[in-house]
Amino acid sequence: MSDMNTQAVARYRNNFLKEVEERVEDGHWVRMCMQCGVCAGSCPLGPHWEHSPQKIFMMIRAGKREEVLTSDAMWMCTSCYNCIVRCPRKLPITHIMHGLAHYSHRLGLAPKGQPTREIAKLFWDSLVKTGRVNELKFSLAMYFKDGFGQGIKNAMAMQGVGLGLVKAGRLNPMEILGGHACKDKGGIQKMIAKAQEIENRKKGLTA
Amino acid sequence: MAKKQYAFYPGCSSQKKASADNFLRSIDKVCEKLDVQLNEIPDWNCCGASIGYGEGGELPRLVLSARNLALAEQNMPGQDMVSVCPACWLASRETAERMHESQSLLAEANEALKEAGLNLKGEVKARHFVEVLIEDLGWDAMKAPVVKPLEGLKVAGYVGCQTNRPFGIAGESFENPKYLDKMVETMGAEPLTRYEQKVTCCGGALAFSEPEKAQKQIRDIVESAYDHGADMIVTPCQLCQANVEIYQSEINKKQGTKLNLPVVYYSQLMTVAYGGSAKEAGLDGQLIKAEKLEGIASK
Incomplete structure (x- = not known):
């Protein structure tokens, strides 16, 4: 606890x-x-x-x-x-x-291991990192959340869908190298941290 | 007539080569035809979407939208903020309304925004692009550029959740909103007004985490459209579009169905009706080809 x-x-x-x-x-x-x-x-x-x-x-x-x-x-x-x-x-x-x-x-x-709880965390982490959600990295992180072997299995099962999206111009494999991001991601991270600090103070939450 | 100008919040899925890349191309064409100018908010960030609550607390989530609103206020003074994504719109509007109503909440948000060098006055309105079409332009203006009425096309209007609830379009009911059918009709196609899955949830973000449960929703949404004789489904929502189109092949694989119904955006219908090409309508971005609509576009 x-x-x-x-x-x-x-x-x-x-x-x-x-x-x-x-x-x-x-x-x-x-x-x-x-x-x-x-x-x-x-x-x-x-x-x-x-x-x-x-x-x-x-x-x-x-x-x-x-x-x-x-x-x-x-x-x-x-x-x-x-x-x-x-x-x-x-x-x-x-x-x-x-x-x-x-x-x-x-x-x-x-x-523990509740799938929506896990993807919610991955989603938030992706957004805090760059200010914007990277759909490719988010999807891959989700497939691989239960380890490498399961990740490959999940990714293989969904590869038809993934390739279809790439072909349709709706998924860019190059996003893995960085991708869309806010210029002021540093400012955004500080802003979120400050908001969390205010909320903790207000609700009497100490980590 | 002078161009109508808006501060534009595209959102993550509308970025280049993201999942709704093709949607944005059709929105661009619609704006060109209707003399609307969308000015992209510089350096906008993610709204937190409907899944942000797990890790992000109340204020951390609100400040995400507050930052976008502050950037709009500062860079596009006097312009309403407009989103094409229901989740972006919902988060922005909720934040805008709460900041407008509560001085203490606004002060807290500004304490956090200061870390990013920004300040929010709390005056900007957050609106949906469909509101711009219906409220600012009106049905006659929407009809005026139609040069290729979509004759013979049977369309199931799938409104989904977040364009419709909790805010929705003014004057529409939550249980049976009619504007999407009216848009279909205005473009010369036939709206299937008895389609009963109009406001059913597609599973949203749970399509990722609870695929079986979401795919049950999606199967109902698609099968009902087939039952009503639809040639395609039309929607205003990026997540609805993606979920309902992408997972049809998965459902077929697992359940032996033969679902193969195109799912397009209202703006894609409009682009074709306005004389745009299939490419301008972003129809090259469909996983399930909207052949009938492409046929009309190439006529």
Whole structure:
């Protein structure tokens, strides 16, 4: 368990709702949920998650900290925003689910090897490096995330698609040598670091 | 009439030889015909897209868009920021609105932006190119350059998620937006208005991490278009286009289907209807050739 998690447990004791309200993006909305279940019925990945947003919100109120923060449900969000526009109480459900995913990831409680968690990290790393996402390096990093052998297998399985994109002028193999980037990537990196520092300060998060 | 000018935020997928390279070529042609000038924001950065939340916290994500907005304010004063990518638009608009509403959030963003030598006033609006077409130009202006009506072409209008939710185009419903069908009709093609997968999610970024789950969505989207007799699917979204086109061959391989339906952008239909060549419409960038549309272009 991470230090950040130990610190959070000590700080909030049994009040998980308060922890979510103070530390999770749009978490202060959770107590507005009236348990109608429209979000659960609107999610395209409905059959696949462990808990619906509706259940997650009730679990938060019931103080089921570990079950919520280790759930895979938040990582099944495709960001389709169906739940947001259909919620009769206008809860920003998509944002709350993203916020919970991020918080559980930072605390080190999110499921290990959860594929969306892994690609989210690869995507962010790619963008922080140059200010822009390099589609080729991002795809390759994804194929090779489980080691070299599996990477070759994954890349071979998708080579038809890759070659098709290259032929269509929509994937440039030369991107591997550098590719598109912002001029002020140094400034961007400092800006992101500063934003993180402000957020940590505001939410009382210490690494 | 004077050219309409906008601060343009192309986004990562619209860069040269990126996955929506061909989309941008058609957008250029549409702008030329409609007298619209898109001024690229210098040194713009990635918006964080819909998957940035995993590693990036709330403020780190917001400042990504704040930087683009600040660059637009500074370099193209008085111009609205326009995106062609729904994810770019969503992130930019959310940031612009939140910065406009909250002085304390704006102050925090500016503290971070200072590290990159920038400052945001929070006045610039973030808009989608479809809004420019419908709200600033209007249907008559969109129809005026049509020289080759796309007669006989049956098109399933697939709006997808993020062009439609949570913001959407003003006056349209989330469950059954009609503007894309109207655009198809304005170009002289036949919109399949009963197509029921219009706003279904293609899986988004989860097409990478959860391929089976996303491919189930994609199969529904394509099969329904076939059921309605579509010659092709049209979409306003880069990720929808890529997912729905690219994975048809994967689904065929795994599930023994024979999906082979072209997926094009609205701007590609417009370019051809406006008399542009297949190349100008970026049709050389299709993995599944849009033969009927190419046929009209070469007539």
